Every structure is written in structure tokens, then in C-alpha cells.
Amino acid sequence: MDQTPIQMIATHVEGIAHNCVKSLNGRNFSPSASGWNQMAAIFRADSEHPQGGIAEQGLEEHLEMQRQIAQEHPQYRLRLLDLHTEVDERAGSASVFMTVEATGIPPGVIRQSVGVSKFQLIDGRWLCVRYGGARGMVGDS
Secondary structure (H helix, E strand, O other), rough: OOOOOOHHHHHHHHHHHHHHHHHHHHHOOOOOOOHHHEEEEEEEEEEOOOOOOOEEEHHHHHHHHHHHHHHHHHOOOEEEEEEEEEEEEOEEEEEEEEEEEEOOOOOOOOEEEEEEEEEEEEOOEEEEEEEEEEEEEEEOO
């Protein structure tokens, strides 16, 4: 069955989210890596560091923080559990709401969090302009 234009956009931006997780889990923190290369020049991330505190960061700072976390916690991995995407084709915007599972911080601990990636259509490309995430409760492994 053919997808509607809105479904095609949703599939595309969800694919970007999946590629970011694949790059993170593969320890590829280059801005040119799959997923990260779909971030807009104006990209900002509101990220909560595992040791506490929220920081607004550009892409380079966000990737450096992720690299440091991965270096300190080699077992750290992310898994997307659920995605819900809203697209406003007229406004050229989309939001991907995610439930994410993080493991390995510390080893044996599973933590769910929620995040939202906001996208805009910029020069004919859907690019991520903002990411916000919040850690959830710790669960058993």
C-alpha cells in the first residue's frame, strides 16, 4: 500500500532518529555520520547528563558529551522502544516523540527516558533542529 505524503515524511524523520541511535551505539560521533548528518546548522539539544544537570548544546557539544558518556560507560547502549510522529506539512515541521531505553549507565541498569526531536523542512531537506530528552525511572535488568 502506498504511503501518503505525511506518512512518507514521518517514515523519513523516524529513520533519522533510528540512524542517530545506530551511530551512537556504533560509537560514531562524527557530525558527518548517518543520522548526525541530518542535523540543521541551528540544531540545539537540551540533554540531561547521566550525572545530573541539563545543558543546551549545539551538535558538536552534544556529540562530545555522548562520546564522553560512551567512553566512561563502554556498555552504554540506546534502544528506541516507541515512536510517535506528528507532521505539519503546511508548516514544514515534524516532531518525533520517542520512548528510549538506555542500558549500561551503570552496568546492569536499565533506564527509560522520553525524548522529542523536532524537524523542519529547510531548503528541501527535513533536518532536525532541536532535541529534548528527560531521564525516567531506573528499572531492573
